[in-house]
Amino acid sequence: MSIQLNRLNRRALIKVGAAAAAASAVPTGWAIAQSSKQLKVGLMLPYSGTFAQLGENITAGVELLLAEKGGKLGGREVQFIKLDDESKPELGPQNAERLVKRDNVDVLIGTVHSGVQMGIHKVVKESGTLTLVPNAGNAAVTRELCAKNVFRTSFTNWQPAYAMGLALAKKGVKKASWLTWDYAAGTESGEGFKQGLEAGGAQFVSLLTLKFPETNFQPLLAQIQGLGVDAIGAFFSGGGAVQFVKDYAAAGIKVPLCGSGFLTEGTLKGQGAAAEGIETALHYGDGLNTPKNNAFRAAFKAKTNRDADVFAVQGYDAAQLLAIGLEAVKGNLEDEKALHAAMETTKIDSPRGSITMSPQHNVVQDIYLRKVTNGENKVVSTIAAQLADPGTGCKM
Amino acid sequence: MIDVGNQTRLLPHSTAGWLALVAFAIFWAILPWFVPLYYIELGTSAMIAAMLALSMQLLVGATGLVSLGHGAFYGLAAYAVYLVSPENAAQPIWITLPIAMAVAGLAALAVGMFSLRTSGFFFLMVTLAFGQMIFFVFHDTKLGGGTDGAYLGKPLISAFGATLDLPRRQKPIGIYYVALIQLLSMYIGLAVLLRTLFGRALEGIRVNEHRMRAVGFDTFKIKLTAFTLAGALAGAAGHMWALHRGFVNPEIVGWHQSAEALLMILLGGLGSLHGPILGALALTGLSEVSQLLTERKLLVEGLVILAVVILLPKGLAGIRVRKDHAADGADHG
């Protein structure tokens, strides 16, 4: 229902669009005086289509932190402007401009789909709008395309897959293959898995792919026995992950299945018994018994009547990082140097554990090994402490 | 199988029509003085969509060829700009535009040589097939940055060696006018072209291809020329997209792009050259307004399209005063 209200606010906003445009051209001296003005935060997330549920959980995470802060960040009232990006990459730049140029948001939080992220990134790199990435894990955003105004509180596709490869090698697996969709997130996670295996002294055999987002996995599954590997790693998410895990179990394949944590994240109800015993690597899991996590989960449940998941945590942390930055500059976004410095050097107490920002503005975090037990992704151990993405090619 | 009717009047056929065109041009030319930057850029997006739809009208409305591979030439041209631009720097527009149009035109020539051997629904599916093959080249290989796409420097606007180097906030205005000039040139160019013997031949093919062949026209060659030209014009639109967005991704090559252009033509009306432009503007505006008004953007769009198709058989361009209807009837009667 809050969505409807925001719509109304936005329409009112358009009318003062010209005035706002004029205001942004005023020199910085005036900007300090306006720090008591409302802070406009654009939420560009999928609210329809395949990823709608993720968008809603991220939004709830952001709103939860704002409620904890009494509705203010850095002393400024916050107004959310929500925009459904439909997970359509071809509309990415247009939608990002709607928030940045039409609604003149001060901060943009978004998004889930990595192709859409590329569109957002193009726009905010030019406009300089402070941007927080609450999910999309495409490496480029904090590697060769990194930008000083863009921070990511989620992961890179590389991170959990690298940790999974490392964990397998440490367990004594000699050869493994990676199964995924043929798109950027798939191949990037495969690259991480390969490097993780090799770092632990094991051998990466092959990358098997299926066109994105097809779910006819049978042709791939029929070949696994012939690969001669000790383990199969996989990256799928959402409906694809549900179907893959079910098909894998039904195919009676003897080779154990593991993967990037998204394989069993938010999908366990659909996967049922087929998922029991699968080990995955991710920066969050069930049974992390810390005061921060317990409090977060209780609050999230109370707010939404759903269980918190990794997406909620990523949204919550995006808002935490934003709050830290804004508090350091007392709500004055014009003081970019101090704002970025505060966000770069902070240590955040996240529900997932303690996190920091890498020099490339990607989250540095513990990656956990989890095992599906009784329908939960129970954390078994920490595979890689404070793992940072290589961040290759970033020039700020 | 697919008949697109023969009530088509593609040209402005009255003084009033030409006056409307001039008024339209003046309106768009002075618009940037009155609206915020965002709406200038939205106008550019709408004009690019209009160019794509207009280039497609040469096939659909003028010749009766419905292609689902048309968007591929548009996307291909955008990728051509990316491929000839040095990393994160810009090429002058007088290099990128001819290259983009040539690449798109040559691809259309090649595709047309095969696909024009079929007709009707089969033609639609063959062009879809070729379009998807081009899509897979960019989606499944690293040639253009893979599934996530790639960035490019926005091409420089330059002529006779002088480069128009606008300050950053004014760049969108420069691009806006480049798009406007191209759209008007394309419209006038097509209007003139359709008045020539070639244009009449296209109309003849749409109405009855057998008869045209019987009279001695090499209809295959004529259709191939139209298909190639339409491809090159789609290339000009794709070039503008690259120039406007500085970003290419595989989705701009996919068949959805063709379907969207077709949707604009159908909304605007098959029977006129200004129909596609109306359709493109209406669809862009509809998407903007429905997104502002409601969370259920697609529901509103679906209902509007349904209403148009039921209530306006001739599309938006079919809304006109009664007198014109009578004139139309007389022409064909």
Added chain:
Amino acid sequence: MRNDAWGEGNLRPRLMTISGLLAQCLNSLQYGLLLFLISSGLTLIFGVLGVINLAHGSLYMIGAYATFVVVRATGSLWIALPVAMLGGILLGGLLERYLFRHFYKREHLDQVLLTFALILLFEESRSLLVGNDFYSVPIPTALDFSIPIVEGFSYAAYRFVVIGVCLVLAAALFVWIERTKMGAIIRAAAEKPEMVDALGIDPRRVHMTVFAVGTALALTAGALNAPLSSVYPNMGDGLLIISFVVVVIGGLGSISGAFWSALLIGTIDTMGKAYAPKLSGLAIYLLMAIVLLWRPTGLFGQRT
């Protein structure tokens, strides 16, 4: 930017073994039969009514979601399947009576526009009624086991059920079209529409029957496949294009053409995925282009 090593590894043909090939043949058959179920309705509607129904993929989606809803309420797939089938006949009849009937005399492209609007409306209704989450439809417990096919690869028993049901439906469709009076009229309507009028048959009944059966086939396909694929937003999109490919290769309006063409496409797609994954996306389109250039009215269509 991607690492170079990946693309090449994918282009290399994968190892082929006899037992692996056997398993892939079974996969081809099952996928092909599913495609047949979807495209048979499409080809009927197109062949007889001349309507290019872009909303056919959405009808498949509706079948799958209806199954999910019924199974959630009753716990039984055996109730959900007939519900989807009868629901399809009803929905198809209503769509024909109140919408499509008024569009036969209009241009083909108006019908395209109409069915495009229907896609948006169907998807949005689905979102409003059931939400955007992914849902799994459980396989009935009696069938929830696997049968070993080759070493290290078993086949879910339910997949055999799908194969069986598809074959039964295909046979029923053949008999209906080839051996009954209604079938003869429909065949006549597809080939020479004016003949139906000449015979003094009410064409409206023929049209409504064809549309209802075509719609029911799409919903049934979605219902049958729901336990295997799970249900999710826009799930019919990917199948729409490939079904059109089946229809053109098979020849417009030809049920037997659609049958053989579906098996052909199912095989090529499966084998492509298994042995040349980089080319599999392309293979279908390449095949269609070659077939249509060689025989411009489809592999099994009539020559003109």
